[in-house]
Amino acid sequence: MGINFKLLLAGSVVAIGAMALLASSINEREQERVELHKTPVIAKSIENKSEEWARYYPRQYSSWKKTKEQDELTDMLKEKSQLAVLWAGYGFAKDYNAPRGHYYALQDNVNTLRTGAPVDDKTGPMPTACWTCKSPDVPRIQERDGELEYFTGKWSKYGDEIVNTIGCASCHSNETGELLVRVPHLDRALKSAGLPTFAESTHQEKRNLVCAQCHVEYYFQKTEWKDKDGNKKIAKVVTLPWANGLTAEGAEKYYNDMNFTDWTHKISKTKMLKTQHPGYELYKTGIHGQKGVSCADCHMPYTQEGSVKYSDHQLQNPLETMDRSCMNCHRESEKKLKEIVHRKYERKDQLHEIAMDNLAKAHLETAKAMEAGATDAELKDIRANIRSAQWNWDYAVASHPAFFHAPEETLRLLAVANEKAQNARIGLVGVLAKHGVMNYSAPDFSTKEKAQKLAGVPFEKLVAAKLKFKKTLEKEWYKQAEAKGTLNAKASRQGLDDVETAYSK
Numbered sequence: 332m333g334i335n336f337k338l339l340l341a342g343s344v345v346a347i348g349a350m351a352l353l354a355s356s357i358n359e360r361e362q363e364r365v366e367l368h369k370t371p372v373i374a375k376s377i378e379n380k381s382e383e384w385a386r387y388y389p390r391q392y393s394s395w396k397k398t399k400e401q402d403e404l405t406d407m408l409k410e411k412s413q414l415a416v417l418w419a420g421y422g423f424a425k426d427y428n429a430p431r432g433h434y435y436a437l438q439d440n441v442n443t444l445r446t447g448a449p450v451d452d453k454t455g456p457m458p459t460a461c462w463t464c465k466s467p468d469v470p471r472i473q474e475r476d477g478e479l480e481y482f483t484g485k486w487s488k489y490g491d492e493i494v495n496t497i498g499c500a501s502c503h504s505n506e507t508g509e510l511l512v513r514v515p516h517l518d519r520a521l522k523s524a525g526l527p528t529f530a531e532s533t534h535q536e537k538r539n540l541v542c543a544q545c546h547v548e549y550y551f552q553k554t555e556w557k558d559k560d561g562n563k564k565i566a567k568v569v570t571l572p573w574a575n576g577l578t579a580e581g582a583e584k585y586y587n588d589m590n591f592t593d594w595t596h597k598i599s600k601t602k603m604l605k606t607q608h609p610g611y612e613l614y615k616t617g618i619h620g621q622k623g624v625s626c627a628d629c630h631m632p633y634t635q636e637g638s639v640k641y642s643d644h645q646l647q648n649p650l651e652t653m654d655r656s657c658m659n660c661h662r663e664s665e666k667k668l669k670e671i672v673h674r675k676y677e678r679k680d681q682l683h684e685i686a687m688d689n690l691a692k693a694h695l696e697t698a699k700a701m702e703a704g705a706t707d708a709e710l711k712d713i714r715a716n717i718r719s720a721q722w723n724w725d726y727a728v729a730s731h732p733a734f735f736h737a738p739e740e741t742l743r744l745l746a747v748a749n750e751k752a753q754n755a756r757i758g759l760v761g762v763l764a765k766h767g768v769m770n771y772s773a774p775d776f777s778t779k780e781k782a783q784k785l786a787g788v789p790f791e792k793l794v795a796a797k798l799k800f801k802k803t804l805e806k807e808w809y810k811q812a813e814a815k816g817t818l819n820a821k822a823s824r825q826g827l828d829d830v831e832t833a834y835s836k
């Protein structure tokens with residue numbers, strides 16, 4: 332046997348060994364692949380608890396749970412003090428923070444001063460509808476009690492039932508694992524706009540529509556119904572105003588045609604509209620929406636781990652994941668692309684500030700005109716301008732990053748808002764002069780405290796009541812939910828009891 336052959340043999344043994352190792356690792360991966368594609372059925376009774384999905388989908392679960400890292404609280408009433416004046420008499424003047432991770436969605440809803448301090452299941456300022464975009468327990472209750480029963484009564488009615496934050500069952504079928512929207516309001520809205528329903532939509536569009544069950548404009552439609560014993564009840568049903576199209580103008584006409592008012596402004600007595608967060612609608616007008624880039628393409632980029640490719644479920648700001656979220660389509664450097672995005676933000680912010688200042692002054696000048704004796708008839712056109720201006724402004728900014736998702740539409744809406752607010756103020760100069768008031772200048776609203784005072788918000792009182800609620804009824808809710816088996820607090824409520832709020836600082 333020549334030396335070369337021996338070497339060759341030794342080499343083969345090593346190679347065979349390596350191949351065996353490789354084979355066993357392929358085997359393991361194959362097993363994992365098969366395991367992953369077996370589509371386990373998650374029992375209906377536990378599908379609301381995302382930790383129950385972890386066994387079958389460990390990567391999606393652990394990336395989903397990472398939204399816990401996005402815990403930064405931004406008190407928008409501090410950042411933009413005009414807001415408390417613009418929303419005087421409405422819940423948002425009490426407390427309003429920028430969005431953060433889905434992990435906090437449910438807790439932030441419980442913590443906000445807007446949901447008040449109920450003492451039992453029949454008290455508090457808000458209807459049950461306020462839970463709708465926070466939890467997979469919502470479709471569970473709708474399926475159990477009926478949609479109209481779910482939408483009837485006070486928010487506190489379901490405090491011990493709606494206890495898990497946005498999770499797997501918010502977007503996936505428990506049986507097939509496929510994308511699914513269970514809440515019926517989205518399909519009704521799509522139909523009203525003449526668009527395909529969720530089931531009829533393309534796969535790429537479904538990657539938007541799971542988000543559109545929450546990141547949309549909506550209102551609570553008063554609906555009379557009779558329960559099975561014939562008792563008359565009134566439900567407040569989440570409804571998207573899409574019948575005239577998915578535009579700011581379409582929705583405004585929809586509300587005006589039905590004489591709808593969210594609230595009467597405490598300072599100017601204007602009948603106001605509050606925009607929620609038309610994120611999906613605005614995104615549709617932007618270049619990425621037009622070109623069919625979906626929410627999931629940027630916010631849930633594919634991630635490779637060994638031979639397994641999965642969607643990153645840590646929904647967050649995609650500028651944190653540019654290599655996976657942007658760079659497969661864009662050729663600029665990350666730095667350059669970020670600068671372009673930032674410049675878009677600055678352009679929006681400039682018009683945003685002008686619009687808020689104009690609107691806040693218009694409300695305060697209207698109050699002065701009333702004080703000087705101006706009649707409702709004299710203020711009619713002025714109030715119509717204020718209502719429409721604020722609607723357009725709010726539509727442009729309520730879903731924060733519209734400056735990126737839809738830059739042109741955002742700037743257009745802010746321009747319209749500014750023109751209408753200016754028209755109101757020009758009208759006010761005339762009305763004030765007629766009643767003998769010259770050179771009036773509105774009071775200072777440059778801090779949250781000053782603005783909340785003008786808006787008549789009893790901040791300290793609200794905080795005291797909320798803290799009491801948090802020590803009593805809220806604790807009771809989780810105890811009861813654990814007893815019922817719908818909550819596993821140890822797995823899903825880590826850190827939530829003392830997460831930062833705008834009033835805990």
Ligand code: HEC
Pocket residue numbers: 401429430431432433435436437439440463464465466497501502538541542543544545546626627630631646647648
């Ligand atoms: C069941 C309702 C619901 C669904 C479905 C939903 N969201 Fe959200 N989302 C929310 C709420 C509520 C918040 C605000 C949470 C908070 O501030 O506590 C939020 C916050 C966010 C944030 C802010 C995160 C941060 O760190 O600032 C992003 C990004 C986001 N959602 C993207 C998406 C995308 C993309 C989809 C679809 C794949 C989606 N969401 C589906 C309700 C939902």
Ligand code: HEC
Pocket residue numbers: 381384385388391392393395497498499500501502503508510537538541542627631640641642643644
């Ligand atoms: C806000 C909606 C949303 C939530 C919440 C959500 N998913 Fe997903 N999930 C998606 C989207 C969108 C995709 C991409 C689906 C596609 O294109 O087929 C996806 C894909 C998946 C896939 C297919 C493989 C992959 O990674 O692309 C699995 C499995 C999965 N999710 C499991 C989970 C589990 C487990 C949870 C809870 C821990 C969860 N999802 C929570 C929206 C969501």
Ligand code: HEC
Pocket residue numbers: 429430431539542543546610611614619620624625626627628629630647648649650672731732735736
């Ligand atoms: C082309 C990529 C892209 C697409 C598509 C996209 N987004 Fe975004 N999104 C971003 C970027 C980038 C930001 C952060 C902008 C900023 O604040 O600097 C963002 C921010 C957000 C935020 C706010 C985060 C915060 O903390 O303020 C939400 C909510 C959101 N997107 C939801 C959606 C939804 C819902 C869709 C689909 C209807 C969508 N996005 C489609 C890139 C995208």
Ligand code: HEC
Pocket residue numbers: 618619622624628629649650653656657658659660661668671672738
């Ligand atoms: C699936 C492909 C795709 C992804 C992913 C994508 N883009 Fe784009 N983006 C496009 C296309 C297509 C255009 C339109 C311009 C064109 O046709 O060249 C565009 C345009 C833009 C523009 C200019 C548009 C304007 O409104 O001025 C910016 C800025 C931009 N993208 C940023 C981003 C960022 C940031 C991300 C990641 C968060 C991202 N894009 C992800 C495809 C993509």
